[in-house]
Amino acid sequence: MRTLTELRDHIGDCHRCPLGETRTCLVFGVGREDADVMIIGEAPGRNEDLRGEPFVGAAGTLLDELLASIGLERDEVYIANILKCRPPGNRDPQAGEIETCTPFLREQVALVAPRVIVTLGNFATRFVLRTDAAITRLRGTVQHAGRFEVLPVFHPAAALYDRTKRDVLFDDFRLLGDLLAAGPDGPAPEPVQTALFGGEGEER
Ligand code: SF4
Incomplete structure (x- = not known):
C-alpha cells in the first residue's frame, strides 16, 4: 500500500472479524499523513462508532487538552486505534x-512513519511493545520499538474521573513535548523493549 487512502480503500466495508457485524461506522484514523507523532488507542467507543472518527467524546476532549498543553493541535498528529470497529458494550x-485487525494498523504506522508513537493504555502498549507489563509500570518511560520511540501513557478515558491519573497524563505529555523539542538527534533514551514495527529483520 502506497498511501493511507489506498489502505482505506483496501479495508473497504470490512467483515474480516465479527465486529464488522455489530459496528455502525468503521473508524480508520485521522490526522496528518506525515506526522511526527502517532497516537494509538484501543478501539472506538460509542461516539466514535456513530461518527466514524477516533476520540470524539469526553476522552477526545481530554486528548485535545493534552496535545494543546504541549502546543500541538489534533490535526498535527495522526490518531488510530488497535481495532477499527467498536466491541459491543465497549468490552x-x-x-x-x-x-485480524492490526495488520491495518501496522500499515498505517509504516505509511505515516512517525518519530514517536504514543500508546494509550494497556492494549495499545502491550501490542506495540510486545510486552505483558502493565501501563502502570511503563507509563511515562521512553521505550523503543524498532526505529520508533514509544511513550506509553494512561488512556484518557481512564483519567476522566480520576484526578491523579489526569495529572500523571499531563506530566507524561510534558515528557512528549521534551522528547519532540530535543529533536531526533537529542539524547537517545535506552531501548528497553523489543521491536514490533521496523525491527530487525522486519520489512516496513
Ligand atoms: S475490527 Fe478490523 S478486522 Fe474487524 S471488521 Fe473492523 S476493520 Fe475489519
Whole structure:
C-alpha cells in the first residue's frame, strides 16, 4: 500500500472479524499523513462508532487538552486505534480481533512513519511493545520499538474521573513535548523493549 487512502480503500466495508457485524461506522484514523507523532488507542467507543472518527467524546476532549498543553493541535498528529470497529458494550478487544485487525494498523504506522508513537493504555502498549507489563509500570518511560520511540501513557478515558491519573497524563505529555523539542538527534533514551514495527529483520 502506497498511501493511507489506498489502505482505506483496501479495508473497504470490512467483515474480516465479527465486529464488522455489530459496528455502525468503521473508524480508520485521522490526522496528518506525515506526522511526527502517532497516537494509538484501543478501539472506538460509542461516539466514535456513530461518527466514524477516533476520540470524539469526553476522552477526545481530554486528548485535545493534552496535545494543546504541549502546543500541538489534533490535526498535527495522526490518531488510530488497535481495532477499527467498536466491541459491543465497549468490552475489551479479543485476541482474534486484534490479530485480524492490526495488520491495518501496522500499515498505517509504516505509511505515516512517525518519530514517536504514543500508546494509550494497556492494549495499545502491550501490542506495540510486545510486552505483558502493565501501563502502570511503563507509563511515562521512553521505550523503543524498532526505529520508533514509544511513550506509553494512561488512556484518557481512564483519567476522566480520576484526578491523579489526569495529572500523571499531563506530566507524561510534558515528557512528549521534551522528547519532540530535543529533536531526533537529542539524547537517545535506552531501548528497553523489543521491536514490533521496523525491527530487525522486519520489512516496513
Ligand atoms: S475490527 Fe478490523 S478486522 Fe474487524 S471488521 Fe473492523 S476493520 Fe475489519
